Amino acid sequence: MTQIKAAVCNAFQAQLDIETINLRAPNAGEIEVALKACAICHSDISYIDGGWGGTLPAVYGHEAAGHITALGPHTTGLSVGDPVVVTLIRSCGSCASCATGTPTACRTNPSEESPITNEKGEPLEQAMYCGAFAEKVVVHHSQAVKIPTDMDLAAASLLACGVITGVGSVVNTAGLTAGQDVVVIGAGGVGLNAIQGARIAGARRIVAVDMSADKLNVAKSFGATDAVLATDPKPWQAAKAAMGRGADVVIVSVGVVPAYDQAPRYLDYGGKVIMVGMPHTGDTSTYEPANFAAAGQAMIGSKMGDAVIARDIPWMVDLYQQGRLQLDELISNRWPLEKINEAIADTKTGSAKRNVIIFD
Numbered sequence: 001m002t003q004i005k006a007a008v009c010n011a012f013q014a015q016l017d018i019e020t021i022n023l024r025a026p027n028a029g030e031i032e033v034a035l036k037a038c039a040i041c042h043s044d045i046s047y048i049d050g051g052w053g054g055t056l057p058a059v060y061g062h063e064a065a066g067h068i069t070a071l072g073p074h075t076t077g078l079s080v081g082d083p084v085v086v087t088l089i090r091s092c093g094s095c096a097s098c099a100t101g102t103p104t105a106c107r108t109n110p111s112e113e114s115p116i117t118n119e120k121g122e123p124l125e126q127a128m129y130c131g132a133f134a135e136k137v138v139v140h141h142s143q144a145v146k147i148p149t150d151m152d153l154a155a156a157s158l159l160a161c162g163v164i165t166g167v168g169s170v171v172n173t174a175g176l177t178a179g180q181d182v183v184v185i186g187a188g189g190v191g192l193n194a195i196q197g198a199r200i201a202g203a204r205r206i207v208a209v210d211m212s213a214d215k216l217n218v219a220k221s222f223g224a225t226d227a228v229l230a231t232d233p234k235p236w237q238a239a240k241a242a243m244g245r246g247a248d249v250v251i252v253s254v255g256v257v258p259a260y261d262q263a264p265r266y267l268d269y270g271g272k273v274i275m276v277g278m279p280h281t282g283d284t285s286t287y288e289p290a291n292f293a294a295a296g297q298a299m300i301g302s303k304m305g306d307a308v309i310a311r312d313i314p315w316m317v318d319l320y321q322q323g324r325l326q327l328d329e330l331i332s333n334r335w336p337l338e339k340i341n342e343a344i345a346d347t348k349t350g351s352a353k354r355n356v357i358i359f360d
Contacts, residue, residue: 040347059126083146089106158331176202
């Protein structure tokens with residue numbers, strides 16, 4: 001049993017507590033990773049604020065990178081010392097979802113107990129199979145992807161969630177083809193990566209929609225061709241004017257109900273709304289189904305960009321090394337674990353693209 005420092009959520013809507021916790025050794029098929037970086041995702045904040053329920057006390061954090069320090073039995077393809085990205089996508093490899101290329105929907109629930117306990121030996125929830133607001137994690141080997149030894153691990157950590165979710169929502173879920181038009185609602189961390197995904201896939205026009213003019217300016221530096229303020233009385237009209245038509249794809253990257261209510265208004269005939277941002281449990285939106293049927297339109301959910309991490313993360317690393325995928329520019333600030341509550345507060349302001357916790 002190893003003792004490590006972690007940020008523990010003991011109560012919803014409260015600050016995290018820096019505590020010494022226990023981490024067991026990896027079991028069969030598991031790896032232990034000493035983390036160097038863990039980015040703060042809005043999903044972590046939604047859980048911490050009680051928006052999606054969950055079990056407490058818990059350690060959140062799921063967008064991480066570090067070096068493997070131990071291997072459990074029967075773990076192949078990885079070695080001690082390997083630098084890896086650690087994700088929440090845990091896949092058995094053999095259920096119907098995994099076997100058909102959708103590991104984000106793996107149907108096998110892990111039977112192992114959480115690998116972390118508090119100093120008294122009482123169980124802690126390893127949230128989202130990661131619990132990466134901690135110096136080390138023990139995770140299933142399917143959650144890790146080896147990366148180049150010379151890659152900055154803070155930049156690499158972003159590949160674990162925000163980047164694969166944003167880029168994947170365009171490339172995998174929407175299946176965008178060159179020459180199509182895209183609207184991205186929300187120019188935060190995931191939205192900026194959806195914009196990058198659209199640029200990489202060859203979109204003709206990429207319209208960013210956000211409440212903040214400053215964030216729209218940032219969106220243009222990531223590939224948006226046009227920008228529309230969401231505060232306009234009818235922002236979909238401005239977006240259509242920029243494109244000269246409705247959008248083939250609308251990515252909703254924010255978990256805000258009004259964004260979902262308005263999303264279909266941006267669509268062209270046959271267009272698709274890709275639902276990425278997750279509102280709090282119980283929030284609802286309303287649509288007229290006849291409009292979708294008459295225009296041959298669709299709404300499609302996208303979990304983690306429908307990523308296959310063994311395929312998509314190496315591809316994105318290669319794009320990053322070529323200078324075609326921006327990662328360093330996504331990092332707003334780097335914080336020590338002891339200042340995680342300040343980092344979360346800064347993230348809540350909406351001004352940060354990604355705040356990253358750095359472990360010594």
